[in-house]
Amino acid sequence: MNAAEPQGRRPRxxxxxxxxxxxxxxxxxxxxxxPLWIMVVTSLKPMEEIRLGNILALPAAMTFEAWTxxxxxxxxxxxxxxxSVGFWNSxxxxxxxxxxxxxxxxxxxxxxxxxxxxGANVMFGILLLGAFIPYQVFLYPLVRIFSLTGIYxxxxxxxxxxxxxxxxxxxxxxxxxYAGLPIELFKAARIDGGGFWTIFLRVILPMSTPIxxxxxxxxxTGIWNDFIFGLTFAGxxxxxxxxxxxxxxxxxxxxxxxxVDMAATMLAxxxxxxxxxxxxxxxxRGIAAGAVKG
Amino acid sequence: xxxxSVRDVTVAFEAVQVFDxxxxxxxxxxxxxxxxxxxxGKSTLLNAIAGLLDVADGQIWINGKNVTWEExxxxxxAMVFQSYALYPRMSVRENMSFGLKMAKTPKPEIEKRVNxxxxxxxxxxxxxxxxDQLSGGQRQRVAIGRALVRDAAVFLFDEPLxxxxxxxxxxxxxxxxxxxxxxxxxxxxxVTHDQIEAMTLADRIVVMKEQKIQQxxxxxxxxxxxxxxxxxxxxxxxxxxxxxxxxxxxxxxxxFLAGDRRLSLSGYQFATAPxxxxxxxxxxxxxxxxxxxxGIWPGFTVDIVEPMGADTVIWCSDGLGSLQVRTTGSRKxxxxxxxxxxxxxxxxxxxAADTGERL
Numbered sequence: 001m002n003a004a005e006p007q008g009r010r011p012r013x014x015x016x017x018x019x020x021x022x023x024x025x026x027x028x029x030x031x032x033x034x035p036l037w038i039m040v041v042t043s044l045k046p047m048e049e050i051r052l053g054n055i056l057a058l059p060a061a062m063t064f065e066a067w068t069x070x071x072x073x074x075x076x077x078x079x080x081x082x083x084s085v086g087f088w089n090s091x092x093x094x095x096x097x098x099x100x101x102x103x104x105x106x107x108x109x110x111x112x113x114x115x116x117x118x119g120a121n122v123m124f125g126i127l128l129l130g131a132f133i134p135y136q137v138f139l140y141p142l143v144r145i146f147s148l149t150g151i152y153x154x155x156x157x158x159x160x161x162x163x164x165x166x167x168x169x170x171x172x173x174x175x176x177x178y179a180g181l182p183i184e185l186f187k188a189a190r191i192d193g194g195g196f197w198t199i200f201l202r203v204i205l206p207m208s209t210p211i212x213x214x215x216x217x218x219x220x221t222g223i224w225n226d227f228i229f230g231l232t233f234a235g236x237x238x239x240x241x242x243x244x245x246x247x248x249x250x251x252x253x254x255x256x257x258x259x260v261d262m263a264a265t266m267l268a269x270x271x272x273x274x275x276x277x278x279x280x281x282x283x284x285r286g287i288a289a290g291a292v293k294g
Numbered sequence: 295x296x297x298x299s300v301r302d303v304t305v306a307f308e309a310v311q312v313f314d315x316x317x318x319x320x321x322x323x324x325x326x327x328x329x330x331x332x333x334x335g336k337s338t339l340l341n342a343i344a345g346l347l348d349v350a351d352g353q354i355w356i357n358g359k360n361v362t363w364e365e366x367x368x369x370x371x372a373m374v375f376q377s378y379a380l381y382p383r384m385s386v387r388e389n390m391s392f393g394l395k396m397a398k399t400p401k402p403e404i405e406k407r408v409n410x411x412x413x414x415x416x417x418x419x420x421x422x423x424x425x426d427q428l429s430g431g432q433r434q435r436v437a438i439g440r441a442l443v444r445d446a447a448v449f450l451f452d453e454p455l456x457x458x459x460x461x462x463x464x465x466x467x468x469x470x471x472x473x474x475x476x477x478x479x480x481x482x483x484x485v486t487h488d489q490i491e492a493m494t495l496a497d498r499i500v501v502m503k504e505q506k507i508q509q510x511x512x513x514x515x516x517x518x519x520x521x522x523x524x525x526x527x528x529x530x531x532x533x534x535x536x537x538x539x540x541x542x543x544x545x546x547x548x549x550f551l552a553g554d555r556r557l558s559l560s561g562y563q564f565a566t567a568p569x570x571x572x573x574x575x576x577x578x579x580x581x582x583x584x585x586x587x588x589g590i591w592p593g594f595t596v597d598i599v600e601p602m603g604a605d606t607v608i609w610c611s612d613g614l615g616s617l618q619v620r621t622t623g624s625r626k627x628x629x630x631x632x633x634x635x636x637x638x639x640x641x642x643x644x645x646a647a648d649t650g651e652r653l
Contacts, residue, residue, distance in 0.1 A: 116348075184379040184452075187346050188440075192393030193367035202392075206383035 043067060043262035050258050066259035070267055074260050076247035083264050086244030090224060090271075092155060093240055097162035098219040104163060105170020105215065106208065110200050112171065113178040114186045124175065131168035139232055146233065153235030161233050162223050170215060177211040178204065213282045221272040241268045297322045297481040298343060298448055303352035305342055312338055313505050315352065320481060325474050328485045329492040330502035331528070336485045339502075340450050343483065345369050357447050367396070369448075372441035376453040378433040380425040380440070386412075387421045390440045404443075411442040414473070431462040438473070451484040455491065463491075471495055489529050493517065501525045519643070523650035526577045526643055532607050534577045535617045538647065543570040550576050550644070553614055555591050561640040565652050573647035580607060580620035582641040589636035596631040608633075 038055055043066050045059040072082040079085075108127075112120050142161065146152035151160070181204070189199045230240035239247075245268045249261050298320040305312040312335055320326050328336040341347040343354060345366040353362045361369045380389050387408060394404045412418045415435045425433055434454060441449060454470075455463045471494065474482055486492055492499050493513045501508045501516060501524075509521035520526035526534050539552030541559075548568065550557040557576070568574065585608075594610040594617070601623065608619045608627050619635065627633075644653040 182377050182379060184375040184377050185381070187341075187344075187366075188373065188375060188379040189381070189392075190346060191344065191366045191371065191373050192440075192444075193365075193396035194392075198396065203381050206381075 039262045039266060043259050043266060045259055047255070047257065047259060066257070067263040067267070069257075070248070070260045070264035074248045074257075074264060075251060075253075076244050077251050083241060083244050083248060083267055086239060086241035087267070089234070089238050089244075090230075090241040093158050093162070093230065093234065093238065094220065094223050094271075096159045097166070097223050098216060100159065101163045101166030101170055101219055102212065102215045104167055106174045106205070106212075107200065108167065108171040109174025109176075109178050110204055111196075112175045114183070114199075114204075115196065124171070127168045127171050131172065135165060135228065139228070143232065153233070155234070155238050158229060158234040158238060158240075161229050162226070165229070166219055166222070169218065173215055173218070174208075174211060177208070181207060210282075213279070217275055217279050217282060220275055224271050244268075297324075297357055298483065299353075299355040300339070300343065301353045301355065303339075303342060303354065304350045305338055305347060306350040311350075313342075316505075316507065317352075318500065318507070318510075320483065322481055323479045325471075325482045325495055325497045326484065326500060327492040327496035327498075328483065328500045328502060329487070329489060329529075330508075331487060333504075334502040335505040336487075336500075336502050337452055338505075340452055340483060340485050343448075344371055344373055344450055367393075370446050371448045371450055372444040372446035373450040373452065374434070374437050374441050374454045376456050378425070378430075378437045378457070380433055380436055382425055385422050385424055386417065386428070386436050386439075389425070389436060390421075390443050393440070393444055407443040407445070408439075411439045414442065414476070415439050415469075430458050431466060434458065434466060438470070442473075447479075447481060449480060449482045451482065451486075453486055454484075456486070456488070467491055467494060489531065493529070501528065503528075518641075519652070520577070521652050523575060523577075523645045526645070530579060532580050532618045532620065534579050534643075535583070537576040537578070537615060537617075539574060539576055541568045541570055541572045541574055550574065552576070557590070557637055557639055557642070559639055559644070561638075562642065562644065563640075564644075568644070568646075568653050574653065575645045575647050575650075577643040577645060578617075578637060579641070580618040581605075582638055583617060583619040584636040584638075585619060585621060585625070585633050586636045587634060589634040591637065592634040594633040594635055596627050596629050596633060598629065599627050610635075 041057070041059055042050060042055065044062050044064070046061060046063055046065065049060060070082060071084050073080055074082045076083075076086075111117055112124055117123070143152065146157050151157045185203065186199065189203045194203065224240075225242065226240065227242040227246070230238075231243050234240060234243075245264050248264050298318075300316060300318040302315045302317055304314050304316075316339070318339075328339060330336050338347065342349050343356075345354075345361065345364060349362065353360055355361065356369050356371065380386075381392065384392065390408045390411065391404045394407065399407075408421070409418070412421055415438060417432065417435050417439055420428060420432060420436065425436070428436065434457075437454070451470075455466055458466065467490075470482075470484075474480065474495075484491070484495060493516075496513055498510060499513055499516045500510050503524050509516060509525045511519075511521075516525060516529055520529065520534075523536070527536070537552050539550050539555075542549055542551045546558075546560075548559045548562075548570070550559055591612075594612050596608055596610050597616060598609040600607040600609070603623055605620050605623050606625050606627070608621060608625075610617055610619060610633055617635070619633075645651060646653055
């Protein structure tokens with residue numbers, strides 16, 4: 001009897017090595033899911049249950065009390081209005097910052113890759129350098145500059161800071177994307193009589209959808225998660241959610257309300273989380289494209 | 295009067311000089327082809343004429359006007375690119391009317407011109423499609439249409455057919471030629487590395503190599519009287535045969551001598567007089583070698599036979615060098631067969647071995 005002649009689809013075998021790989025992957029996935037699991041179950045437990053110390057156990061009496069408390073009545077220092085104040089502050093910071101920084105980055109990237117701006121390479125080099133210098137270096141000088149101009153501790157101030165610090169990454173992102181577009185398209189538009197703005201708005205921008213999505217993802221998550229700029233520049237009235245969260249977690253009278261802390265943390269992480277889940281494949285491209293961002 | 299005049303133009307990228315004092319005059323209604331291998335500067339020259347590239351020195355005149363400092367849109371030119379460069383987010387109609395809208399042309403006029411161009415290029419049914427719904431050939435037609443509506447005096451083509459497959463390339467080539475004939479007084483400057491396009495389309499061909507013009511002439515001149523070894527080798531497929539040898543004076547006139555093979559040069563028109571004993575290269579086109587029993591060069595053996603349908607190319611050698619012979623498609627030959635070749639001295643080219651210039 002001959003062995004079967006190879007024909008058609010190659011048969012797949014489940015080898016011991018393959019089982020080992022899957023076992024390892026599943027264990028690793030469970031391990032990394034553990035903190036999230038603990039956060040979710042803890043936030044759904046009343047304090048009596050938490051005191052028992054079974055941190056992995058499912059809640060016996062499930063309650064959303066901690067979530068409502070975290071949202072509307074947890075204490076951030078002296079005031080007890082919950083994290084919702086910070087949420088709306090963050091939204092007010094986020095929207096203008098994201099829009100303005102993307103516009104600035106897109107125009108910069110367009111000018112640098114299509115127009116022969118004198119000293120374009122030097123400019124780009126300086127911008128790139130800006131992406132690698134730690135933010136902390138700029139904090140004190142910026143505080144001085146802003147208080148001199150009188151806009152320190154305001155919404156304008158924090159938005160301006162986000163736009164400035166978003167510039168290197170956004171410019172890099174858009175420049176690299178535009179460098180991949182055929183230069184002949186730009187030449188054709190110039191022969192057709194388009195000027196700087198017409199070509200940008202009518203020809204280049206309509207082709208920029210993928211990179212606009214990537215830029216939005218990067219900026220939304222980056223600015224939402226920002227702590228130090230918000231703390232330094234936003235002023236007491238505009239403190240973003242991240243700063244409020246820190247205040248809730250760190251200002252405790254008496255017993256530490258773990259369930260509220262967990263709920264507040266998850267509320268603060270909600271926006272980036274939604275962005276991750278909704279944007280899916282775009283997000284991966286964003287990470288690849290923005291590989292320089294720390 | 296010439297429509298396009300390039301006068302002493304120097305182009306420099308950063309510190310590297312691309313052209314140094316290049317001049318070229320193009321007559322009204324003329325079809326000029328800039329031909330050369332990649333990197334020879336033909337596209338750079340076209341971009342300089344279009345105004346997409348600043349010149350470091352010299353002047354560019356179009357239609358009797360010095361346009362050296364003018365914007366591309368003000369030069370009275372239209373351009374077609376290799377990659378079509380259609381605006382991807384606009385319909386064919388919007389693509390074609392974009393330039394006119396920029397120039398604030400009245401709507402009915404735009405409509406009229408777009409429809410006329412679409413009819414001329416038979417793309418009327420495609421007007422409301424997007425570029426990504428078109429095939430390569432259709433896209434290039436649209437790109438030509440977009441150039442057409444500008445009613446420009448000068449058309450610039452930057453390798454417009456290089457992205458197309460062979461069959462479409464032939465079709466569109468004929469169409470461009472027809473278009474030029476129909477437009478009458480429109481000057482066309484066409485960049486290509488494809489010698490067939492150059493030979494079939496051009497009134498005059500400008501052969502370029504390493505940023506220098508090698509020869510300017512009609513396709514016939516370029517093919518039959520190449521100015522130097524480069525032009526001779528670049529134009530023509532299969533390539534011209536080159537045979538190293540020297541000039542000898544035998545008393546009854548000059549002749550070419552390579553080994554024991556001899557060719558009387560009594561019928562050859564010298565461009566510059568050679569000296570006896572001078573080292574030369576003899577260039578013979580494959581179709582100017584004839585296989586006959588009574589030829590002057592016996593002793594060749596068939597090496598490889600390439601049947602191409604209409605004609606057959608036979609590679610043969612005599613142990614010293616190998617020659618390509620182009621003969622009719624009906625001529626059968628098999629490797630190993632021995633041949634005798636006849637050479638017509640009025641059809642050959644002679645080049646100085648040291649400079650490569652035509653003698």
